[in-house]
Amino acid sequence: MDFTLTEEQQDFRALLRTFVDREIIPVAREWEQTGRYPTEIVRGMAEMGLFGITVPEQYGGLDLDPVSFALVFEELARGWMGIAGILGSHSLACRMIAIHGTEEQKQAYLPDLATGARRTGIGLTEPDAGTDLQGIRTTARLDGDHYVVNGTKMWITNARYADPLPVLVKTDPQATPAHTxxxxxxxxxxxxxxxxxxxxxxxxYKGTESCEILLDNVRVPKDRLLGGVEGVGLKQALSALEWGRVNIAARSVGIAQRAHDEALAYARQRKAFGKHIAEFQAIQLKLATIAIQLQAARLMAYWAADAVRRGRADGQTGMAKVFCSEVALEAAIDAMKVHGGYGYSTEFEVERLYRDSILMSIGEGTNDILRTVVAKALVRGDVTV
Structure with a gap:
């Protein structure tokens, strides 16, 4: 069993690390605190082709394998998790269009989405429907050659830049079961x-916007129905969210890696009682715990990504998302403890890591919900341990 990255993946990771170290880490804390939008970083990601990581090569994208996809989000989150969010929703929407769209839809949108000339997101969540997507209330009534859409969407990443925005709607509100x-x-x-x-x-989760969107009698041309088929929208969305759980697991690894880096560097230079605190056993135990959990989380994230490459992987991606997100939070808390009082200060990175890590256990399905997904996969025999 080979746990090493390919030479191509290693080179790609090195390129990403250079970009993050040079363009993101030096400005992340200041820009996050002032609410400055990371325009220059977005431009840099576009120049690297990162907006096309889930777009097929024939439409100008990179079409990365799932492990390389995970590397992107791990490295970006190591620098600033909010930046990973800008790319995350965009990449999932691109994949949804690439897999399920008609050829006309792919030709119309994917080339510009691959370069970042266009950006996108996913309009799923509503004020009264988050985890329970079948409970959405946004409707789309067919009127001639257009759908008339009415509803509200919440927590939409990239909302101010998304064009187009894939929106989950009910074309038949009376259907039973609702997803049909x-x-x-x-x-x-x-x-x-x-x-x-x-x-x-x-x-x-600063750096990217999360917005409320109103759709008030929006007339959407009929040819903008994804795939040209009604009644399969939930399946289309869920197919993207499987990659989304890899995205969140990898982001969590990036947060944990940065927590490790910050804690270790601080312990090596901070002195107390005439010694560097890294020499105290209590600090050593925390450093070791962060490192051990980090390495386990990274392996699980890559394992889940590879499972996606091989086919359906609800159980594996659910496991990885739950474990990695909880490691990220624990690593951030332990890193804050290593810093002592300074860990509570906005002048140090670890307080931001703590705030960002909390979202990882909520986004792309809460961890409790995903535990039920894992359990069902075990019962079906889709995953074994």
Whole structure:
């Protein structure tokens, strides 16, 4: 069993690390605290082709394998998790269009999405429907050659830049079961009635916006129905979220790696009672725990990514997302403890790592929900341990 990255993956990771170390880490704390949008970083990611990581090569994308996909989010989150968020929703939406879109839809959107000339996200969550996507209330009524869309979406990443925005709707609100009446529409941001209402204030996950969107009698051309088929929208969305759990697991590893780096560096230079605190056994135990859990999380994230490459991997990606996200939070807390009082200061990186790590156990399905996904996969025999 080979746990090493390929030479190509190692070179790719080195390129990503150079970009993060040079363009993200030096500015992340200041820009996060001042609420400055990372325009220059976004431009740099576009120049590297990162907006095309899930776009097929024939449309100008990189079409990365799932492990290389994970490397992108691990390295970006090591620098600033919010930056990874900008790319995350975009990449999942691109994959959804690439896998399920009609040829006309792919030709219309994917080339510009691959270069970053266009950006996108996913409009799933609503004020009364998060984990339970079948409970959404946004409707799309067919009127001639257009769908008339009405509803509200919440927590939409990239909302102010997404064009188009894939939006999950109910084309048949009376369908039983509910998912058979759900579809995805590719909604252009320029359409009348499409409005970004506000940015939602957040504890962490800064750098990218999370918005509330109103769709008020938005007339969406019928040919913007993803795949041209009604009633399969939930399946289309869930197929993207499987990659999304790899994304979150990898982001969690990136946070844990940065927590490790910050704790180790601080312990080596901070002195107490005439010695570097790295010489105290209590600090050594925390450093060792962070490192051990970090390495386990990284291996699980790559294992889950490789399982996605081989086919359906609900159980594996669920396991990785749960474990890695909990490691990220524990690593951030332990790193804060190593820093002592300074860990509570906004002048040090670890307080931001703590705030960002909390989202990892909530995003792409709460950890409790994903534990039930893992259990069901075990019962079906889709995954064994």
């Amino acid at each position: 009446g759900m579809s995805v529409l590719l909604v252009d941001a320029t359409l009348d009635g499409f409005q970004v209402l506000r940015d939602i204030p957040k504890l962490g």
